Amino acid sequence: MENDNRERLVKILSAAGIASRRGAGDLIKAGRVTVNGETVFEPGFRVAPGDRVEYDGVPVLAEERKVYIMLNKPRGYVCTNADPHADLKAVDLIRLTPPLRLFSAGRLDKDSEGLILFSNDGDYVARLTHPRHEILKVYQVRVRREFKPAELEQMRRGVLECGELLKVHAVSRCGDCTYLITLNEGKNREIRRLTAALGSPTRRLKRLQIGALRLGGLPVGNWRELTPAEIALTLRSGEQP
Numbered sequence: 001m002e003n004d005n006r007e008r009l010v011k012i013l014s015a016a017g018i019a020s021r022r023g024a025g026d027l028i029k030a031g032r033v034t035v036n037g038e039t040v041f042e043p044g045f046r047v048a049p050g051d052r053v054e055y056d057g058v059p060v061l062a063e064e065r066k067v068y069i070m071l072n073k074p075r076g077y078v079c080t081n082a083d084p085h086a087d088l089k090a091v092d093l094i095r096l097t098p099p100l101r102l103f104s105a106g107r108l109d110k111d112s113e114g115l116i117l118f119s120n121d122g123d124y125v126a127r128l129t130h131p132r133h134e135i136l137k138v139y140q141v142r143v144r145r146e147f148k149p150a151e152l153e154q155m156r157r158g159v160l161e162c163g164e165l166l167k168v169h170a171v172s173r174c175g176d177c178t179y180l181i182t183l184n185e186g187k188n189r190e191i192r193r194l195t196a197a198l199g200s201p202t203r204r205l206k207r208l209q210i211g212a213l214r215l216g217g218l219p220v221g222n223w224r225e226l227t228p229a230e231i232a233l234t235l236r237s238g239e240q241p
Helices: 009-015 021-029 122-129 149-157 190-197 228-234
Strands: 033-035 053-055 068-073 113-119 137-143 159-161 164-166 170-175 178-183 202-210 223-225
Touching: 009 021, 009 033, 009 053, 009 122, 021 122, 068 228, 113 122, 137 190, 149 159, 149 170, 159 190, 164 190, 178 190, 190 202
Parallel strands: 113 202
Antiparallel strands: 033 053, 068 113, 068 223, 137 178, 137 202, 159 164, 170 178
């Protein structure tokens, strides 16, 4: 049959690590994908062997090697690839041959440091970042003053800030004005907003763990690829170190 060997455009974008299939559909509808030079708006469009697919003007390779990378992000670097004004992007610390388009699985704000994951596997990134999977993330947080026991309990119960309930999965003291805080969702700047709302702003924030994968002794600014066993660890709920 003539078109049996054609593939859906969303599947090609997902296989190339551009986005999950749902995210690829959104990119197509936004007019960011072309086939043989023509913009395609239909996610169900089928692509024949030899067709030239481009995303934002960059050729898409359907058979890219899947990579899974951990980086110890320094402070001062942003995690998004889309900020045209950012001088320091975390993804630029990763040098692969040949170069691959990588996306961060979640984020750390510019002033934060520690463990961040990058991949060109859109489905993997989507699974790590979707709230329903509740992948635990552990942070070491230094604040301006010690929290009172009642304030720690308030963190666990939740604090209403700008109409949004902020709460931790777990919190424990690990040093002077320093705490281990575990989150199971990724609201924007959640820890910084929460500590500020309780009167003790965050002075330093470092992510130590995603799922059951720990940062360990990886030096600041360095990266390495994950082993298959470590990839599985990132998708486990994890526990506090």
